[in-house]
Amino acid sequence: MQTSPAQAPATVEAFRARLAEISGGLPKRLRQCAEHIAANTDRIAVSTVAELAAGADVPPSALMRFCQLMGFSGFSEMQKLFREAYSPGWPDYATRLENLRKGQSGGPAALLAEFIEAGRASLEMLARTTDEAALSKAVSLLGAAGTLHVAGFRRAFPVASYLTYVLDKMSVPAMLHDGVGKLDHRHALRPGDALIAITFAPYSEETLAIAADARARGLSVVALTDHLTSPLAAHASAVITVPEVDFGAFRSLSATIALALALAVAVGTARSDR
Numbered sequence: 001m002q003t004s005p006a007q008a009p010a011t012v013e014a015f016r017a018r019l020a021e022i023s024g025g026l027p028k029r030l031r032q033c034a035e036h037i038a039a040n041t042d043r044i045a046v047s048t049v050a051e052l053a054a055g056a057d058v059p060p061s062a063l064m065r066f067c068q069l070m071g072f073s074g075f076s077e078m079q080k081l082f083r084e085a086y087s088p089g090w091p092d093y094a095t096r097l098e099n100l101r102k103g104q105s106g107g108p109a110a111l112l113a114e115f116i117e118a119g120r121a122s123l124e125m126l127a128r129t130t131d132e133a134a135l136s137k138a139v140s141l142l143g144a145a146g147t148l149h150v151a152g153f154r155r156a157f158p159v160a161s162y163l164t165y166v167l168d169k170m171s172v173p174a175m176l177h178d179g180v181g182k183l184d185h186r187h188a189l190r191p192g193d194a195l196i197a198i199t200f201a202p203y204s205e206e207t208l209a210i211a212a213d214a215r216a217r218g219l220s221v222v223a224l225t226d227h228l229t230s231p232l233a234a235h236a237s238a239v240i241t242v243p244e245v246d247f248g249a250f251r252s253l254s255a256t257i258a259l260a261l262a263l264a265v266a267v268g269t270a271r272s273d274r
Contacts (some may be wrong), residue, residue: 008071008078012041013084013131018070025026026069030176031229032056033066038227042125042243045082049075069111110133118245119254125243126255138238138263141220143270145194149185149214151177152198152224153206155251159224160198163260170268179206188215199252200244211235212266224256224263226264 009015016038023034036056037044043052052075053063064075072078142148148167152160160176163175167174177185189195195214201208208231215221215235226244233239240263242256 007083008073012082012129012197013133014232015070015081016041016131016228016241022069023229024234027197027256029058029062030066030069030214033063035227035229036227037066041082041129044079084162097160117251118252122243122252122255123258126259129241129243130259131240134240135263136236138222138240139266139270141237142194142196142222142267145220146190146192147173147175147188148267149175149177149189149193149195149210150198151195151207151210153179153204155253156198156200156204156207156224156256159253159256159260162198162257163196163198163264166261166264167268168273170264172264172268172271177210187211189214189217189219191218196222196223196224197236198256198260199225199230200226201230203231208232208235214256224259 009018015141019034019038023031023038026034033053033056036052040052040055043055047055049060049063053060056063065071067075067078069080072081150160150164150167152163157178161178164174164176175188195211197207197211197214203225211221211223211232212235215237220237221235223230223232223239224242225232225239227241228239230239230241240259242259244252244255246252
C-alpha cells in the first residue's frame with residue numbers, strides 16, 4: 001500500500017480518482033473511512049471530523065490518518081477542497097429531511113413529500129457530481145459494442161429493466177439478464193458485446209458474478225454503482241457513480257433512472273451516427 005502520496009488532489013475529480021486508487025489495499029479502519037467518505041462526499045463540506053468518524057465507525061485519529069493518506073495536511077484542508085468546489089455552499093439534505101419528518105404527521109401525504117424531497121436531493125447531487133469523462137467513456141464503449149447486456153437485480157432491477165426498454169426503443173440490440181426461473185444467460189455473451197452492470201450496497205452477488213465473467217471474456221463492462229470503492233468497480237471498464245438519498249432505509253432511484261435514460265439515449269444517438 002502506498003502511504004505517502006506526492007500531493008493532495010486539486011479537484012474533486014482527482015480526489016475520487018485517488019480514492020479509487022488506494023482503496024483496495026487499505027487496512028480495516030482506513031478502508032472504513034474510504035467507504036464512508038466515498039458514499040457521503042456530500043457531507044464532507046458540512047460535517048466535523050467527529051461526525052464523519054462516527055459515521056465510518058472509526059476513531060477521529062483514523063479519519064485524520066486517512067486525510068493524510070489522501071495527501072492533505074489534515075481534515076481542514078480536505079474539507080476546504082469540497083467547500084470551494086461547491087461554493088456558495090453544499091445543501092445539508094440530511095437536515096432538510098429530518099426537519100420534514102419532524103414537521104409532518106407521518107401520513108401518506110407526508111410520506112409522499114419525504115420521498116419527493118429525497119428524489120429531488122438525489123437529482124441535485126447527480127447534477128453536481130456527475131463525472132462527465134466517465135459518462136463519455138461509457139457511451140463510447142457501448143456505442144461501439146454489439147449486443148448490450150444489462151444486469152441489475154433486487155433494488156437495481158427497475159433501473160435495468162427500464163434501461164433495456166429504452167435501448168430497445170432506440171433500436172439498440174439489448175438483452176436483460178433478470179434471473180427469472182434461475183436461468184443463467186451468460187452463455188449469450190459474445191465477443192464484441194458489452195455489459196451494463198448495476199448494483200448498490202448491499203451489492204448483488206449475481207451482478208458481481210456476471211460482471212466478473214464478462215470482464216474475463218474480454219467484454220467492456222460499464223458499472224452503475226454508488227461509489228468508486230464498490231466491488232463492481234474492479235470489473236469495470238468505466239464506472240459511473242450515482243448518489244441517492246435514502247429515506248427510511250428505502251433508496252430513491254430518481255437519480256439512477258435519470259442517468260439510465262440519458263445513457264440509453266446517448267448510446268442510441270451515437271450508434272445511429274456511426
